[in-house]
Structures are given as structure tokens and as C-alpha cells.
Amino acid sequence: xxxxxxxxxxxxxxxxxxxxxxxxxxxxxxxxxxxxxxxxxxxxxxxxxxxxxxxxxxxxxxxxxxxxxxxxxxxxxxxxxxxxxxxxxxxxxxxxxxxxxxxxxxxxxxxxxxxxxxxxxxxxxxxxxxxxxxxxxxxxxxxxxxxxxxxxxxxxxx
Numbered sequence: 001x002x003x004x005x006x007x008x009x010x011x012x013x014x015x016x017x018x019x020x021x022x023x024x025x026x027x028x029x030x031x032x033x034x035x036x037x038x039x040x041x042x043x044x045x046x047x048x049x050x051x052x053x054x055x056x057x058x059x060x061x062x063x064x065x066x067x068x069x070x071x072x073x074x075x076x077x078x079x080x081x082x083x084x085x086x087x088x089x090x091x092x093x094x095x096x097x098x099x100x101x102x103x104x105x106x107x108x109x110x111x112x113x114x115x116x117x118x119x120x121x122x123x124x125x126x127x128x129x130x131x132x133x134x135x136x137x138x139x140x141x142x143x144x145x146x147x148x149x150x151x152x153x154x155x156x157x158x
Contacts, residue, residue: 037104037136037143040090044082044106044134045146047093052078053130053152063110071095079130079150083110107135113149120149128152 055078058066063083069075072095076082088105090098113120114127129149136144 033138034143037138040101040104040106041134041136041144041146044087044108045132045148047073048079048082048108048132048134049148049150051076051081051150053150053155054078055080063112079132080110082108082132084108103139105137107137109133126152 055061055066057077063080065076065081069077069081072093073082073085073091074093074095085108086105087107089101090104090106092098109132111131111133112123112126113129113131114123114125115121115129120129120131129151132148132150134144134146135142
């Protein structure tokens with residue numbers, strides 16, 4: 001009887017230990033994916049942030065690519081060129097697919113905003129600010145989101 005009780009207790013402890021170990025492994029894998037997602041988002045933000053607010057060649061128009069720009073990002077010359085970018089799988093500026101990221105994607109949205117009481121508010125008119133959002137996903141799961149403001153005034157300081 002004692003042996004049966006001891007065996008049952010040991011079995012419960014072993015199963016509990018294996019479950020905890022499995023959850024720890026999943027958490028580590030998820031943490032590694034989130035770190036990779038942050039790096040992918042930060043890489044794209046770093047690429048966009050120094051770009052001009054307005055197109056230096058053509059007159060201001062709708063958001064998105066202008067004539068002669070694309071399909072590779074090396075030809076992008078202002079922030080709004082990234083509007084609607086879907087980078088799946090992620091690529092470098094020259095258009096080369098980054099290895100090992102087949103299930104990953106990066107999406108960019110750029111919107112005109114104005115500052116109202118310290119908050120960015122959507123604006124149809126050009127208020128001197130663009131709000132850029134970069135979302136990184138693995139499959140359908142969002143793992144990172146970066147949002148930054150790009151000000152027209154930054155161009156004057158260059």
C-alpha cells in the first residue's frame with residue numbers, strides 16, 4: 001500500500017515537473033521571438049527616421065510611393081514612401097529576403113497628424129507631423145509594434 005501511494009506521489013511530481021519544464025521552454029521560445037521582432041521593427045524605424053519629411057524631388061501629393069520609387073526601399077527618399085509597406089517575408093533595403101524569417105512580416109502605416117493637448121490626432125491636412133507605425137508579426141501573431149512621430153521641423157535642422 002505504501003509503495004502504491006509513493007509511486008502515485010512520484011508520478012504526480014514527475015508530471016508536474018515536466019509540465020513546468022515545457023511551459024518554461026515555450027516562454028523562452030516566445031521571448032526569443034519577441035526579441036527578434038523588436039530588432040526587426042527597430043531596424044525599419046532606424047531606416048525610416050532619417051528620411052525627409054516631404055519628397056525632396058516632387059511636389060507633395062498622396063501618401064505612398066512617387067514615380068521612380070520602388071520596388072526596393074533603397075529608392076525611398078521620404079517617410080511617406082513607406083505607407084502601406086508589407087514586407088513579407090522581411091527584406092533588406094536592396095530587396096534581399098532576410099534568411100530564416102519565412103513566417104515573419106513587417107507592416108508600415110504612415111498618417112498625417114496634428115498635436116492637440118500633447119496627443120497625436122489624425123488630420124487630413126498636413127500639420128507638420130507624421131505618425132509612423134511599424135508592426136511585426138510571426139504568422140498572425142503580433143509580436144512588436146513601434147510608433148514614432150516624424151516632424152517637418154527636423155528637415156530644417158539638417
